[in-house]
Every structure is written in structure tokens, then in C-alpha cells.
Amino acid sequence: MKNALPPELKTWLAENLVRGVASARLVAALEAAGLDPEVARDGVRAAENHPAVVGGRSHAERSEVLASLLATRSELYRQAHAEIRVERRHRLGPAEFFADYYRRNRPVVIEGLLEDWPALKRWTPAWMAERFGDETVEVMAGRDALALPDFHADRLRREVPLRELLARFEGAPTNDMYLVARNSLLLREAFRPLLEDLRAPEGYIHPDLDGPDRVHVWLGPAGTLSNLHHDHLNVLFCQVWGRKQVWLAPSWETPWMSNMRGFYSAVDVMAPDTARFPDFARVALHSVEVGPGDVLFLPVGWWHALRALDPSLSVTFVNFEETPGLNTFWREGWLGATPSEERP
Amino acid sequence: MSSSSASREVGAEGSPLTPEWRRWLVENLLRGTAPRELVAALEKAGVPAPTAQQAVAAEQREPFVVGALGAVGMQRKLEGLLDVYAELFQQTDTPPRVDRHEALTPSAFFERYYFQNLPVVLRDAWASTLAPGAWASDEVAALLGEREARHACCVPLFGDARLEPLARALATPRGLAAEDARACEPRLWWEPPGAEVPLRAARRNVLLAQVRGVRQLQLIPAFELRRVASATDTTAAPLRLDVTLSPGELLLVPVGWWYGFHAPEGGLAVSFEAFALPVPNVTWESDAEPLPSALPPLD
Numbered sequence: 001m002k003n004a005l006p007p008e009l010k011t012w013l014a015e016n017l018v019r020g021v022a023s024a025r026l027v028a029a030l031e032a033a034g035l036d037p038e039v040a041r042d043g044v045r046a047a048e049n050h051p052a053v054v055g056g057r058s059h060a061e062r063s064e065v066l067a068s069l070l071a072t073r074s075e076l077y078r079q080a081h082a083e084i085r086v087e088r089r090h091r092l093g094p095a096e097f098f099a100d101y102y103r104r105n106r107p108v109v110i111e112g113l114l115e116d117w118p119a120l121k122r123w124t125p126a127w128m129a130e131r132f133g134d135e136t137v138e139v140m141a142g143r144d145a146l147a148l149p150d151f152h153a154d155r156l157r158r159e160v161p162l163r164e165l166l167a168r169f170e171g172a173p174t175n176d177m178y179l180v181a182r183n184s185l186l187l188r189e190a191f192r193p194l195l196e197d198l199r200a201p202e203g204y205i206h207p208d209l210d211g212p213d214r215v216h217v218w219l220g221p222a223g224t225l226s227n228l229h230h231d232h233l234n235v236l237f238c239q240v241w242g243r244k245q246v247w248l249a250p251s252w253e254t255p256w257m258s259n260m261r262g263f264y265s266a267v268d269v270m271a272p273d274t275a276r277f278p279d280f281a282r283v284a285l286h287s288v289e290v291g292p293g294d295v296l297f298l299p300v301g302w303w304h305a306l307r308a309l310d311p312s313l314s315v316t317f318v319n320f321e322e323t324p325g326l327n328t329f330w331r332e333g334w335l336g337a338t339p340s341e342e343r344p
Numbered sequence: 345m346s347s348s349s350a351s352r353e354v355g356a357e358g359s360p361l362t363p364e365w366r367r368w369l370v371e372n373l374l375r376g377t378a379p380r381e382l383v384a385a386l387e388k389a390g391v392p393a394p395t396a397q398q399a400v401a402a403e404q405r406e407p408f409v410v411g412a413l414g415a416v417g418m419q420r421k422l423e424g425l426l427d428v429y430a431e432l433f434q435q436t437d438t439p440p441r442v443d444r445h446e447a448l449t450p451s452a453f454f455e456r457y458y459f460q461n462l463p464v465v466l467r468d469a470w471a472s473t474l475a476p477g478a479w480a481s482d483e484v485a486a487l488l489g490e491r492e493a494r495h496a497c498c499v500p501l502f503g504d505a506r507l508e509p510l511a512r513a514l515a516t517p518r519g520l521a522a523e524d525a526r527a528c529e530p531r532l533w534w535e536p537p538g539a540e541v542p543l544r545a546a547r548r549n550v551l552l553a554q555v556r557g558v559r560q561l562q563l564i565p566a567f568e569l570r571r572v573a574s575a576t577d578t579t580a581a582p583l584r585l586d587v588t589l590s591p592g593e594l595l596l597v598p599v600g601w602w603y604g605f606h607a608p609e610g611g612l613a614v615s616f617e618a619f620a621l622p623v624p625n626v627t628w629e630s631d632a633e634p635l636p637s638a639l640p641p642l643d
């Protein structure tokens with residue numbers, strides 16, 4: 001009867017046992033799901049005795065204490081905010097931004113911060129096609145065909161002329177082609193003029209934009225979707241054209257986000273399956289729409305999903321002023337092996 | 345170790361390794377060692393490269409291992425998140441300290457401290473509501489009895505016949521604690537001179553009102569959990585904040601924080617655990633029995 005349990009149930013058993021769930025509760029849950037009592041008992045016994053479970057327990061003895069501690073933060077946040085929404089502030093000063101949002105790990109939408117950007121007026125899809133249409137750009141293509149397309153980003157890279165990507169803007173909404181941050185587009189000689197049309201928001205972002213990973217561009221048709229994930233650092237997200245719908249959930253609700261791999265949640269924000277992921281129902285899910293000229297602060301560890309409502313261009317910065325090392329990193333945020341080290 | 349002792353021709357469950365080597369692999373995966381390094385170590389021990397790769401891959405696919413790694417990885421991840429909070433907390437111009445206010449409105453108290461899970465000291469008129477005679481140290485010692493007063497104690501004010509004279513007219517800090525004194529579950533904190541009380545966790549938010557003597561406290565933030573809990577970790581001591589609490593002052597000890605104190609000249613205080621809010625407190629259910637997660641979909 002050793003192999004009577006399907007692998008997903010073995011995994012579920014090991015994970016729960018290592019978290020400290022009592023064997024009797026697991027047997028009961030398996031029986032409630034319709035498993036033969038003897039199979040359930042044998043399966044739990046096999047899991048209990050497996051070296052990974054025996055050894056794992058000493059590496060996970062604090063997991064429940066951690067989750068319950070984060071639950072107190074979650075409760076305090078809910079009690080403080082009768083209405084779950086992202087604050088909107090006009091021309092918020094940097095001192096207040098760092099004290100009330102950055103250091104408190106809270107999101108905020110700031111208006112009026114991009115008023116000096118030539119990009120806001122000059123950059124249109126037609127202008128970009130005319131100036132840069134022949135240049136090739138690296139996009140992620142075939143996103144619709146894969147679950148967790150962002151997890152598999154390396155497999156989806158493709159080179160196309162910018163004109164081809166811009167041509168997608170005329171058609172129906174699609175998630176199939178998206179130019180994402182890993183391109184470091186603005187570092188390429190041909191696109192350098194674009195950098196002149198941007199400004200590092202004063203007091204927020206370090207003024208030197210001339211280096212790797214200092215400024216990123218996101219460009220895609222209506223319909224692009226980055227499903228629920230978090231980043232390992234703080235991000236200042238600046239919307240240049242189009243509108244984006246953004247969902248956010250607090251970093252301290254990570255235990256309830258069904259995070260199985262990397263930075264990604266198994267929950268589809270467009271249609272959350274709360275029967276399969278019941279914990280997600282307790283999460284304080286925020287929703288906010290950002291439009292041209294809006295800046296959204298995405299705090300490190302906050303879960304977010306973004307969907308383009310129009311053809312959209314966004315610029316992101318990660319080099320914050322007043323911050324040791326220019327950002328604050330979640331060093332052990334990636335769960336499990338990275339795609340490159342998945343197979344030795 | 346030679347390859348013949350590490351590997352065998354046909355392994356159980358798809359692994360070419362002996363049970364001892366499989367245990368070694370599992371333990372190292374649990375420690376977070378990169379699979380690549382494990383392959384290298386096996387090769388060094390004489391296992392042929394393809395066999396080593398196959399063995400590590402098989403272990404990573406093993407369903408029990410996958411589950412155990414998930415739980416262990418999540419603990420590591422959440423501890424890393426607490427470290428993010430710790431770093432953000434310390435990004436201030438001056439060394440981190442506990443704020444003190446001569447006056448603080450209840451709304452500022454809740455918004456800036458209680459809901460942010462941060463401690464604060466404030467001066468409050470509450471102490472003036474106490475009858476000076478009844479709350480003199482000698483009087484309180486007499487109520488407790490000579491034997492009990494020799495040690496530090498923390499006893500409920502209601503439900504103890506000896507303390508009835510203190511509980512009878514007890515008011516609560518206006519606007520901060522709930523108005524109904526009994527609902528606040530007030531406790532009397534008594535320390536003889538020189539008393540030391542070791543660190544403990546606050547399972548709920550506590551408002552501590554100092555009546556007599558100076559209390560020297562050490563507070564450790566909630567996000568220091570890993571460093572408080574793992575006594576073996578000698579490299580990183582938890583962040584400690586020193587606070588001196590004098591008569592007439594209130595201290596908010598936030599839920600999840602640790603506190604310990606010293607009372608050089610002896611001390612007397614009253615704690616309140618219900619706040620002037622729709623939900624009077626938040627409890628850290630650190631001893632709750634873990635429940636199974638949702639079952640994966642079954643065919």
C-alpha cells in the first residue's frame with residue numbers, strides 16, 4: 001500500500017507535518033476527502049517516518065509562530081483601515097513619503113510627481129513607431145500558453161521589431177506579447193534619447209539614471225497581465241500612457257497567498273478560486289487604477305498584479321534616496337529553487 | 345568514500361544512492377544547499393557525474409521532499425520578511441528609540457503607535473485619579489502580605505479580595521483604555537527594590553501605567569523573533585530598546601514585542617489590556633494548534 005497516495009497528497013502531508021500539524025488531523029482530513037481510512041493512516045505514517053519530514057521539523061519549528069505573529073499585523077492593519085484602499089496623495093514630499101510609506105511598508109499613489117517629464121507629451125505609439133520602429137526589442141511572447149509566464153520568462157524571450165509590438169496595440173486585448181523590465185531597453189544606444197525625456201523624481205530617486213537596472217520600461221497592448229507576485233525590493237512605478245488596474249496585498253499576508261514557488265502566487269487574481277485557496281479570502285486585497293502621470297509606490301514584499309486596461313507604457317525606478325544601498329531587499333524571498341537551478 | 349559505497353546499480357524509488365547518502369542529500373536540501381553544490385559533492389565522493397545529477401534530481405522530485413522543502417522554505421522566507429521590517433525600522437537619522445510625548449491625542453496614539461505595532465511613552469493624568477493613601481507602597485505591600493511582597497508579582501486586580509480597596513474606585517486612562525475597568529483586565533505589578541524580571545512576549549497589547557518607582561525596561565521588537573527564539577545564534581543579538589518609565593507615565597507594549605525590566609528602588613504599576621476601540625485588543629495566538637492546509641484537488 002506504500003504508493004497508494006498520489007504524489008500531490010504526499011507533498012501536502014509532508015508540508016503539513018513539517019509545519020507541525022497533528023497526524024490525527026491529517027488522517028481525518030484525508031478521510032473527509034473520501035480516502036480509505038487504512039490508506040490514509042498508512043500514508044500519514046509513511047510521511048511521518050520519511051527523513052525529509054523528520055529532518056524538516058527542526059528547520060521549520062517557528063513557521064506557525066511566524067504566521068500567527070504576521071496575523072496580528074494583519075489584524076491591526078484591518079482594524080486601522082475600515083476601507084481597504086490605496087491612499088492617493090498629491091505632490092507628497094519626500095520626507096513624508098519615506099516616513100509614512102517607505103519605512104512603514106505601505107503603498108501610495110502620488111500625483112503630480114511627473115509634471116516635468118517631456119515623455120508624458122512626446123511619447124505616443126505613433127511617435128515611437130516612427131522614431132524607433134525598426135529597432136528590435138526583446139519581448140515575452142506566448143504568455144497565454146503558460147501558467148506562471150513570469151516564472152518562465154527566460155523561455156519566452158523573443159526578438160521583434162518595435163513596430164511589430166506597437167502594431168498589437170490596434171487589436172483586441174491580449175496578454176501574449178509584453179516588453180518587460182528585464183530588457184534594460186534604455187541602456188541601448190538607439191534608445192538613449194528616450195532617457196532625456198525622463199526625470200528621476202526629486203528627493204525620491206537617485207538622480208543618476210545612467211547605469212544598469214536604474215530605470216526600466218514596460219510596454220504592451222491592452223490586456224497584458226502580470227499575475228500575483230511580489231518583488232524582492234521596493235519599486236517606484238510611473239505610468240506614462242494608458243491605464244493599469246493594480247491589485248495589492250500586504251507583505252505580512254504572505255502565509256495566505258498560496259505562494260508555492262519563487263515570488264509567485266498560485267491564485268489567479270482575475271478569478272480567485274477560493275474553494276481551492278480558502279486562505280486567500282482573508283487577504284486584504286486592494287485595487288487601484290493608475291493613469292498617465294500617476295506614480296505608484298510598490299513596497300517590498302507587497303503582492304501585486306497588474307493588468308493593462310489600455311495600450312500602456314510604464315517606467316519603474318528602484319534606486320531610492322535616503323536608503324542605505326539605495327533599496328531594502330527581501331533577501332530570502334524566493335521560495336524554492338530558481339528555474340535555472342531547478343535541475344542540477 | 346568510493347562510488348561503490350555511495351551508489352548502487354538500481355536504487356529504490358528512482359534514486360541510485362544508498363539510504364545513507366539519500367539522507368545526507370535530503371538534509372542538505374533542507375539546509376538550503378544549492379543542488380549544483382550537492383552534485384559536485386557527490387562527484388567528489390566518486391559518484392559518476394550523470395548518476396550524481398540523476399540522484400539529486402530524483403530527490404528534488406520526491407513528493408515528501410517537495411512538501412518538506414516547501415514548509416522549511418516558507419519559514420526561511422517569513423524570517424527574511426521580518427528582517428525587511430527590521431531594516432526599515434532602523435532607517436532613521438538617529439538610533440532607534442521609543443518615542444516619548446508629554447501630550448498625545450488618542451487618535452495619534454492609535455494611528456502612529458498602536459496600529460503601527462510600535463511602543464510609545466506618554467505622560468497622562470491617570471495617576472491623579474488614584475487615592476494617594478491607598479496606593480502608597482507600604483499600603484500596597486500590606487495588602488499583598490509580607491511574604492508575597494518580597495517578590496515581584498503581577499496579579500489581577502479584580503477577583504482578589506485582598507486588592508478590593510484598590511480595584512473599587514479604579515479609573516482607566518481616558519480615551520486610550522476601555523472605560524469599563526473590569527473589561528480592561530487590570531493587573532497590579534509589584535516589585536520590591538532591586539527586582540529583575542526577565543524577557544517575556546506580549547501576547548496582547550498592554551498599556552502599562554507606572555504608579556511608584558522607576559522601571560527600567562528593555563523592549564525587543566516583534567520582528568526580532570528569529571534572534572530571540574534561536575538561542576544558538578550567537579552572531580546576531582536582537583535589537584533592544586531601553587525605556588525608563590517614571591510615575592505618571594504610560595507605556596504601550598505592542599503585541600508581539602518582548603519586554604523585561606529592572607526596578608532598582610522597587611515599583612508599582614497597573615496594566616490595562618482593553619483599548620478604547622471597537623475591537624479592544626489583538627491576540628498573538630502563538631500557541632494555537634496548526635491546522636491542515638486545504639487539500640490539493642483530487643482526480
